[in-house]
Amino acid sequence: xxxxxxxxxxxxxxxxxxxxxxxxxxxxxxxxxxxxxxxxxxxxxxxxxxxxxxxxxxxxxxxxxxxxxxxxxxxxxxxxxxxxxxxxxxxxxxxxxxxxxxxxxxxxxxxxxxxxxxxxxxxxxxxxxxxxxxxxxxxxxxxxxxxxxxxxxxxxxxxxxxxxxxxxxxxxxxxxxxxxxxxxxxxxxxxxxxxxxxxxxxxxx
Numbered sequence: 324x325x326x327x328x329x330x331x332x333x334x335x336x337x338x339x340x341x342x343x344x345x346x347x348x349x350x351x352x353x354x355x356x357x358x359x360x361x362x363x364x365x366x367x368x369x370x371x372x373x374x375x376x377x378x379x380x381x382x383x384x385x386x387x388x389x390x391x392x393x394x395x396x397x398x399x400x401x402x403x404x405x406x407x408x409x410x411x412x413x414x415x416x417x418x419x420x421x422x423x424x425x426x427x428x429x430x431x432x433x434x435x436x437x438x439x440x441x442x443x444x445x446x447x448x449x450x451x452x453x454x455x456x457x458x459x460x461x462x463x464x465x466x467x468x469x470x471x472x473x474x475x476x477x478x479x480x481x482x483x484x485x486x487x488x489x490x491x492x493x494x495x496x497x498x499x500x501x502x503x504x505x506x507x508x509x510x511x512x513x514x515x516x517x518x519x520x521x522x523x524x525x526x527x528x
Contacts, residue, residue, distance in 0.1 A: 343468025444470035
């Protein structure tokens with residue numbers, strides 16, 4: 324199994340009846356939070372997503388844009404962007420590109436190499452307006468399935484949300500504007516054990 328490459332796999336059979344364990348646990352966590360707020364969460368596979376969904380709903384995308392190919396058609400991350408490296412010793416690995424690094428920040432954030440057991444990952448939390456500006460899109464994505472799980476767990480914890488709002492200088496949730504946040508995740512035996520917020524960006528619409 325490998326990732327779909329549209330330039331060479333256009334007519335190839337696509338095996339799409341699987342998902343990562345981190346995404347499964349992430350959806351369970353989100354569903355629990357929605358239940359606590361007496362709200363329902365409708366889960367839909369990315370392959371079945373339509374642009375009408377983006378126009379008519381608030382959306383939460385769970386998983387990297389390298390797998391959620393539909394994210395290419397809607398507004399997404401602009402400051403912390405997933406990018407597959409095409410040269411160097413990590414050629415082919417997925418990284419997070421820091422488009423406008425702040426002083427002291429690296430240009431790229433690289434997780435554990437793909438050929439090793441994952442012990443470190445990076446994840447992105449992005450809140451952006453939808454195709455209909457009255458709607459919102461939340462993107463929760465890691466380099467790996469474990470990073471995605473960590474991103475979802477981060478936004479589902481009250482202490483994490485308080486930290487995020489503090490870093491964004493937001494005192495009331497109603498004042499929250501579009502933003503992007505980068506998380507560093509430590510992983511042990513396939514479980515995210517520590518997640519740190521390492522950088523945030525406020526962004527315009």
